[in-house]
Amino acid sequence: MDAYSELLLWASTKGIKLDGIEPRQIPGRGVGIVAARAIKTEEKILQVPTSTLRTLETVPSRITKRLPKNLTVHGILAADLALDPSPSKLYARWNAVIPTREDVWDSMPLTWDAQLQEFLPRTARNLLRKQLAKFERDWAAVKTAFSHDDSSTVSRDDYLYAWLLVNTRTFYHETERTKKLSRDDRMIMQPVADLFNHADQGCNVSFDPSAFTIAADREYAEGEEVYISYGNHSNDFLLTEYGFVLSENRWDEVCLDDALLPELSTRQKGYLEESGFLGNYMLDDKTVCYRTQVALRLMCTPLAEWRRFVDFGDDDDGCGGRSSRHQDKADRLLVSILREYEMKAMKTIRDLGELEGVGRASQRAMLSQRWRQIRGLIDRTITRLES
Numbered sequence: 045m046d047a048y049s050e051l052l053l054w055a056s057t058k059g060i061k062l063d064g065i066e067p068r069q070i071p072g073r074g075v076g077i078v079a080a081r082a083i084k085t086e087e088k089i090l091q092v093p094t095s096t097l098r099t100l101e102t103v104p105s106r107i108t109k110r111l112p113k114n115l116t117v118h119g120i121l122a123a124d125l126a127l128d129p130s131p132s133k134l135y136a137r138w139n140a141v142i143p144t145r146e147d148v149w150d151s152m153p154l155t156w157d158a159q160l161q162e163f164l165p166r167t168a169r170n171l172l173r174k175q176l177a178k179f180e181r182d183w184a185a186v187k188t189a190f191s192h193d194d195s196s197t198v199s200r201d202d203y204l205y206a207w208l209l210v211n212t213r214t215f216y217h218e219t220e221r222t223k224k225l226s227r228d229d230r231m232i233m234q235p236v237a238d239l240f241n242h243a244d245q246g247c248n249v250s251f252d253p254s255a256f257t258i259a260a261d262r263e264y265a266e267g268e269e270v271y272i273s274y275g276n277h278s279n280d281f282l283l284t285e286y287g288f289v290l291s292e293n294r295w296d297e298v299c300l301d302d303a304l305l306p307e308l309s310t311r312q313k314g315y316l317e318e319s320g321f322l323g324n325y326m327l328d329d330k331t332v333c334y335r336t337q338v339a340l341r342l343m344c345t346p347l348a349e350w351r352r353f354v355d356f357g358d359d360d361d362g363c364g365g366r367s368s369r370h371q372d373k374a375d376r377l378l379v380s381i382l383r384e385y386e387m388k389a390m391k392t393i394r395d396l397g398e399l400e401g402v403g404r405a406s407q408r409a410m411l412s413q414r415w416r417q418i419r420g421l422i423d424r425t426i427t428r429l430e431s
């Protein structure tokens with residue numbers, strides 16, 4: 045019997061109900077869940093009883109009592125996974141189907157060569173910096189707690205593997221007890237449900253005190269992959285937090301700070317800082333964000349008019365046509381800035397192509413894919429602004 049059949053057999057003894065779905069290997073996505081028959085909208089396809097969840101409360105006290113009280117739930121769950129080398133029956137079936145360390149190392153930028161990490165787009169790099177700081181805090185606590193114990197030592201790599209599994213496989217869960225914790229700490233792991241891959245729109249996930257339930261968001265044909273949504277995430281977020289990008293992502297956006305900030309004088313940066321508009325300039329497939337508009341206006345309109353724009357939003361003084369004249373100027377300026385940024389994206393793609401020997405080919409390919417997406421978004425925006 046293969047590991048998935050064993051997992052499902054174990055799941056059925058624990059009251060986990062799959063209806064019309066089954067796990068399957070999906071090229072490029074590890075395991076995923078597919079429709080085993082035609083599924084109707086709103087059909088309940090999975091129920092996972094609360095008793096099977098892996099939570100803060102299921103971590104043995106021999107682990108929790110040695111960890112500092114303020115350690116994150118993420119950090120504690122990872123310690124539980126890492127310090128459980130011969131897992132109890134409860135988790136053995138689950139452990140048999142989770143991605144290998146090799147898979148995790150391949151996809152998660154946190155484990156990549158530092159030189160390759162420098163090629164991440166700005167948003168992803170910033171997220172990675174925060175993720176690393178969070179990991180190092182958790183690891184420092186776990187290392188201190190278990191470093192003097194021969195029976196349960198854990199290496200940094202063991203802990204990192206466990207920490208990244210938790211990062212990519214937890215669900216938000218609220219109970220009377222977890223409501224007392226910060227939002228980020230209301231996380232649990234659940235078997236089978238964690239085999240669903242992500243799409244920018246997916247099945248409905250809900251929970252009550254007795255179970256998690258996943259219900260179809262639309263009709264699915266037999267054999268079709270069934271997704272849930274991990275949230276309204278951009279591809280930079282997905283890449284850093286989950287190790288993949290979507291080719292179709294309605295929530296994707298690109299940070300323009302690297303394109304815009306170098307164009308601003310020190311004085312202009314000061315004005316933007318004072319008014320709370322310095323940096324975090326975002327572009328998606330439909331909109332240039334308001335912060336970007338404010339920075340562009342500062343670059344192409346007299347200061348008094350810019351202040352009016354910031355204070356009142358609209359720079360039309362009632363004479364007609366003014367607003368669109370300024371907007372045209374701002375759009376033209378943005379097009380020229382975007383053209384330069386597009387050149388940078390193309391150079392990054394070329395550089396990645398010549399970067400043999402740094403990191404793995406699959407990691408470089410992932411970065412190139414992301415930069416091609418950025419280039420595409422910029423290109424479409426230029427076309428839109430010029431039409």
Ligand SMILES: C[S@@+](CC[C@H](N)C(=O)[O-])C[C@H]1O[C@@H](n2cnc3c(N)ncnc32)[C@H](O)[C@@H]1O
Pocket residue numbers: 072073074075076141142143151212213238239240241242243285286287288289290
């Ligand atoms: C909750 S797990 C989903 C099950 C996972 N595919 C597995 O093999 O166990 C989340 C991980 O699945 C992968 N994943 C999820 N959605 C994906 C997608 N749309 N494309 C590629 N990989 C995806 C990523 O590696 C992510 O970190």
